[in-house]
């Protein structure tokens with residue numbers, strides 16, 4: 001098939017399938033980074049998780065929230081005293097995550113970044129992520145899309161080796177294993193793969 005035929009066929013295909021391909025109206029997903037690492041001290045790991053999550057959330061159009069992060073313990077890097085309001089905190093995070101700071105800034109400027117220590121109603125349906133989902137609460141990525149047609153979703157990701165604690169798992173209405181194979185992922189791979197799988201499924205539905 002030469003190029004012009006391909007172009008012609010492609011347009012025909014597009015027209016024929018224009019209704020089928022109409023994007024569904026999905027509600028917003030928020031990635032909630034839950035600090036199960038250390039609540040008493042600000043660590044490199046907190047920073048790294050934000051630095052990894054900000055570009056992914058930007059790429060796949062998710063909101064980002066950091067939950068129970070010891071933001072009041074961030075040490076000052078620019079000669080200021082300890083950050084004492086949210087704006088200072090954000091500024092400090094932004095300046096310490098290198099290249100990802102611009103992605104975080106983009107989320108902040110669009111009201112898509114939140115610092116919190118309680119579950120916010122605006123997050124919608126709480127979903128815990130784990131490689132060991134409770135069969136009674138199991139939700140597949142495909143079912144997440146069905147939920148997103150009705151309500152926004154807040155997707156918890158645990159920092160550190162132990163993942164999400166029991167109380168946060170309980171908070172989740174559903175348990176999502178993004179691999180659907182029970183494979184345990186590192187936090188940073190979970191941060192990348194969860195939005196990638198869900199948003200790509202939504203895009204090509």
Ligand SMILES: C[S@@+](CC[C@H](N)C(=O)[O-])C[C@H]1O[C@@H](n2cnc3c(N)ncnc32)[C@H](O)[C@@H]1O
Nearest residue numbers: 129130131157158163164177178183184185190
């Ligand atoms: C290092 S893992 C914690 C390991 C924990 N044993 C587990 O498998 O959930 C850190 C975080 O990555 C996420 N994660 C790990 N494996 C996952 C999977 N298969 N599906 C979805 N999220 C996963 C969870 O949020 C978990 O709290």
